[in-house]
Amino acid sequence: MIILLMGVSGSGKTTIGKLLATSLDWQFSDADDFHSPGNVEKMRQGIPLTEADRTPWLRDLQAALKRWLQENRNVVLACSALKDSYRQFLLIDHDRIKLVYLKGSHQLIEKRLQERHNHYMPEQLLDSQFNTLEEPLDALLVEIAEPPQVIVKTIRSTLKI
Template identity: 70%
Template sequence: MIIIVMGVSGSGKTTIGKLLADSLSWEFSDADTFHSSENTDKMRRGIPLSEADRIPWLQDLQTAINHWLQESKNVVLACSALKDSYRQFLVLDSERIKLVYLKGSYELIQKRLQERSNHYMGEKLLNSQFYTLEEPLDTISIDVAQPPQIIVQNIRTALEI
């Protein structure tokens, strides 16, 4: 099974994804590592990615997901997956791929990004993240205002794992 932990930058995808993977003894992967250096540089400078910038990234993610499925690996993937079209592109097998949406208020996420110093996605791109976000309607939605351990337990309960 693959669990895609999605949401805007600062919602806790990596933190929650790692904790969830550890609690399940699964692999963890971060979609940020699939970005080209050009994409990372753009985001570091506060420039939102274009659709053309995202296509190779999404293709690389889809290849990785297909590989994990073929090998029957259990993986937690932290991935923004902000648009429905991105999620449809990545979720090819709804039986073996589950989406978990980390949802938080603009104010909470903004505060988290202001406190973050070691990541290329800063507060400058928050408006574009929320503008781009198409909230999923048919997935597990988790409130990120809760402590990380509670969030992980809520995810496990919702997925019955």
């Protein structure tokens, strides 16, 4: 099974993803690691990515998902997947890929981004992230105001894993 944790930058995808993967003894992967150096540099400079920037990234992610499914690997993937079209491209097996939406208010996430260090995504891109976000209708929705351990328990109990 693959759990795709989605949400805007600062929603806790990496933190929750690592905790969840550890609790399950699964592999953790971060979609940020699939970005080209050019994409990372654009984001570091506060420049939103274009569709042309995202297309190779999405293709690489889809290839990884196919490989993991073929190998029957259990993976937690942290990925913004802000648009429905991105999610439809990535959700290639609805039975074995579970979508979890980490949802939080703009105010809460902005506060988290202000406190975050050593990450290339600047807080000024948060508005762009929320403007791009198309909230999923077919995901497990988890409010992020709870402590990470509570969120992990909620995900595990709802997905029965």
